[in-house]
Structures are given as C-alpha cells and as structure tokens.
Amino acid sequence: MNTPPSPSGAEHTDGSSIRLGALAPLTRPGWIEAGRHLLAGLDLAVREVNDAGGIDGRPLELVVRDTAADPERAATAVDELAGLGVAAVAGEYHSVVARAAATRADALGVPFLCSSAVLNALTEEPTAWVARLAPPQSHGWRTYADFLLGTGRRRIAVATQPSVYWASGTRVLREHLTPRGGTVIELDTNAHTPEALRDALVDHGATALLLLVGHPEPAVPIVKAVRADRRLAKILIGAPAGQPEFAEWATALGADGAGIPFLRYLPERLGPLGERVGKELRERLGEAPSFVAFEGWDTIAVLADMLRSHGTDRAAIAKSWPRMAVEGTRGPIRFTRTPGISVWQRAWTPIQVVDRDPANPDHFRILHTG
Template structure:
C-alpha cells in the first residue's frame, strides 16, 4: 500500500545512495549466516565506493536486524521505505524473506533477495522482487537425486513446523516417491533426541534428513544418532546447509562430518570471485560461506542497476517513483529483466520461471557437499546440478 510511505524530500547530489539491508544478526536467527551475508554486502559497498560510488555519490547500507522474525522484517521494510532507500536487499531465512517480499510488493519498493529459497516468496507474481539463490524446488530436487543415487530409497525427515520446512518435506516426499522411494516424517514437536533415535531405528530408514534449526535442535540430534550403535550405517543429511558454518564444526567436531548439504557455489569461482574470496577471508578471519558471496553479488547487481537506471532521484513523471520522487522505484524494479552482471559465481541475469512469483536468477550454481572426515574444515563436492 504505497500510501503507507510518508513523503520525503528528493536526495541531494552529495547524499549517499542508501540500500536497506535485512540481515539476521541475533538469535533465534542463524547469526553466523547473517554475519557472512553482511560481510559480503559490506565488502561490495566498499568496493563500489572505491570505484567512485553511484554517479559520484557514495553507496551506503542501512542495516536492520531481522532476528529471524517476520514481523520485525515487515516493520523494517516499512521504516526503510519511509526513509526513501533506493532498494531493499538481503535476508537469509525464507519465512522472513517472504514477509519482507510481501511488504515490498505492497509498498512498491524494489527488493533483491540475497539468500532465501522458498519458491513462493510472494502469493502472486510481482515486478518488485528479484532473487539470487535457486528456488527450493530446484535445489532440493537436486539434493533428493543425490540421496537416491547414493542408494537411499527409504528416507526419514526430522522436521520442525514452519512453511519452509513443510515445503522442503513435501518436495522431498514427492520427488522420492516419483522414483519409487518413501519419505517418513518424524514430528519434532513431540520428540527429544533419544526418541528420534528410537523411531529411526524402528522405521527401517537408511537416511535421516535434518529439517531443523541449528544449533538447537539439530546439534543434539546429530550427537545422539552418531552415538547410537543401532544407527551406525545411517546417512545424516542437512539440505538447508546447516554444516556450512564454522559453528557447526566447532560444536560437533568429527560428528559433524560426512553430512551432505546444499550450497550455492560453482566448481570454479569467476576471476572476480577469486579476488573476493581472498578479501572475505581477511575480513571474516576464515573461509567465507556461499552466503557471503550471495551478499557481495547482491550489491554488485544493485550497483549496476542504480548506475544504469539513474539513482539521483526522480521527478515522479511516470507515477512510479519512490517516496515523493526520492528514487524511481518503478524504473529500478523494471530493470530486473535487463540485468547482465558478472558476479562472483557466474553471470547473473533474471527471468520469469514457471511457478516462481519473482524475478529469478534461473541457473545459479547448486552443489551437494559435506565436511571431509579426514579434515573437518575441508569440503568435498559430492554432486553438482
């Protein structure tokens, strides 16, 4: 509802071009993911400014912590829209990104989603929202193909209640069933780690997939399964990427290895990606996750859009400008299909994809990887799609 945006003056030529960044930085959000996302966003902003900014104006992030709370995200979108930011960016959690996308769509504010995969980010097709990571329907089917190819046709999932986990469980169940397998669900509303092991042992499943938050309850469940002699041959998997982050290795050690998960990196980074990898390692004090590259690519895309579409304020002549002409939000959003940007992981361009309501980078990279038992800080690529 555009009327929710209060009027603001058009920006002066010496004022920063502001991007509103939605990032989970406190619990119950996946804080390490938020830190990596923010690191990538910040690095790209510094490099844009080192290169002259946007038409000579500095680029500036206005960061809001969503704490994995959809209501906080919605309130942040309202606030950032009233401030007259040029665009919105970020968010890691799919349910939170969905709330932010719905609000951005209602207000008519461009939103580039950095790292959330839920297919239905908005209820209806929207011009305002674009997304970098592959949709869940693509990534999780690739993951299911890997699990089936490894010989596991009877799969159990331990799932918490949420739209995201329910969507993932449904995708897995349908895809596995189409290949003659079965997926049974363990209801985590009533099971502790010991009960999970008991049900898993009785089920006859050869794989357990964790559709759970981390560190709780995923970490204690992994520990229990690893220590149960009845489950010595069970494959533990984590399609949502929980083992990607250093906290996982720190809490689980060897128990956290050989647990396949999804990440969105190519076999080889682009030359830009190699340089960014070095810079991010210095900034983070360790290896960057795919989420950090998603953050960097987000700003790279938005900077290109803002340069090409004129982020110096609009006169509202087309009726689609941002608050009182601060930015021509409609012009920015209408540039999604024209994006051709070399990112850290390949050339980024957006298109309309069947059953996806937002502008989508259709062929972003997908890998199934795990932590190497011989060296837990090293990742093994098991499958690409």
C-alpha cells in the first residue's frame, strides 16, 4: 500500500531536537533481552551523534515505544510517533510485529528502518518507505539448511507453534532440503507435550530437532526433555531463530543449552569500528553484546547519515535508501532491491551458524558461514 505521505517533520533552525521513533520489545511476552540489546545499540549511537554536535547542531531524540511482541500495539505506536513528528521510525526485533509496523509506516508515509526482523514479506506490496538491515529469512535459513546437510542431518523435525514467522521458516527449510534428499517433519507443540514430542522424534528417526518456538516457553522444557532421553543422545538440537544467543538461555539451561546451533549476523572478525562499538556496548550491557545490539547501532548510523543529507523531510529520506552508503559495525551498509523482497534490503549482512561451546558455554563456536 502506497498512499500519499503524511506531512513530514517540520524543519527547525532553533536547535530543537530531531525526533526518531524507536520500537523494541521491552516487556513480556516480547523477548525482553533482545529488546534490551537493540535499545542499547540505538541509544549508544544517538549519544555518539549528539556528543559530536548532533545533526547540523540539532540533537537527536530517541522516542521509544514498547511493542511487547504485539502487532497491534506496534501499529498504534507508529501512528503515535508519526503524530509526534518523528523523521523516521527504527528498530523492532519480532518479525510479525515488524510487519505490522512496516505496513502502517507505508500507509502513513513514514520512513521505517527495520533493525532486526527477517520475515521476507514485511509488506504485502513493494514499498519505498521501508528498509531493512537484517538478512531476509529465506537467505539466512537456507544457510542454516546448508549447515544441516553438511553435518549429514537429513531427517529434520521441527517443533512449531502457530505463527506466520515459524510457518515461513518451515517452508524455507522444506523447499531447500527436499531437493537435496532431506525431509522435514512438523511437530505441533500445542498438540505434543515435551515428553510426547520426544517420543515422536524416536518414532520418526529424526537426526535433528529445530526449535521453531518461543523462549523460554516451550523451548526450555523441550530441550530439557530431549537432553534427558538416552535414545536421543545423538540428535542435533538447533535453534535457527537465535534463542541461544542471549545469556538468559544459558542461565535457564546451563550445560543443556550448549551445542545448539543458531544463526548470528556477525562477521568472523569485527573491524576497528565494530571493536570500538562492541567495547562500549559491553560496558553498557554488563555482558557481551549480541548481534542485535550491533544492529541497533548500525540503524542510527544509517539514519543520521540520511538526516545530514536530507534533513527531516520524510519523502526525501525515503527516496535516498538506494543512494546512501555508510560504514557499519559489521561492514559497509548499502540498500538494494532484492527479488521476492518488498522493502529496500541491505546486501548482504554476514551470516554465521554458531553454538555455545559445551566445554565453555560462555564461548561461541563458529560452525558455518554463509
């Protein structure tokens, strides 16, 4: 949907702040830890812009709204932020929530830079108003499927919950694995207790179980049940959506949470900018920053560059996606049109398959890159 834009944020010359809207899951049932890391990255970058003099002498102001993983709440927040005169909206982690925000931003004519959500179809129709930093699900999850094939895993069970995001992920896996001799078996966690799911894995002869479910419930009970069953000692448990990235996972599962591969959007080695920002983020968070925190910082770096060039005019910002080029924490950032993707897409974010080292769960092992 591409209706005429709403009035852009008014230009000021009196040093008043430039407002940017920020969406993040900060309360349950949202993934709070992801929201905290995303907001840390956004806030650090805003502070650095302001410490360097702001945008033509005007400070950036981050106007934060908690989505709590609720699509309707996110859409309402975009309405509110647009009314407050933000130059653009940024952020969000949950894909279904980001889709609601993107759809509303498109309808209102407000630029939206999605930081972390990967669902391919962020909008139903192509839009000039929305761009994304994270790789699309089809790209990342095919990389994960290649990793599974490389380890000899071809009978793949997926523990699922009803969701557009999980259904899309299952479809990507099936379409990539089936022509290469793999099979995908769906196990609905609403119809299976962790114990019944465990028995189904044995009955199907599954060689891998992928957790396409929420965290901590039901992911944590499923992992505990599978780890406790000697019949499944050789099965690989995977979590492509990234649940093991955060410290909360290790706290809940201890040693049982190690050796569970997931997708992470980082290069093998950070450059000088990434190293510096990573150090600052670690100090803020009190723990190692996840890739989500880097996504937050990169989001503001992009928007600040666009504001320096185009001011707060929303239409001018939206037109500049394909022309901008910024050095991010994980490499150069440019946007392009990608077949099958309705928004301006960063091409390409580094992709890793990693896990927590069973010998040292605080250490991540890189298992595969794509």
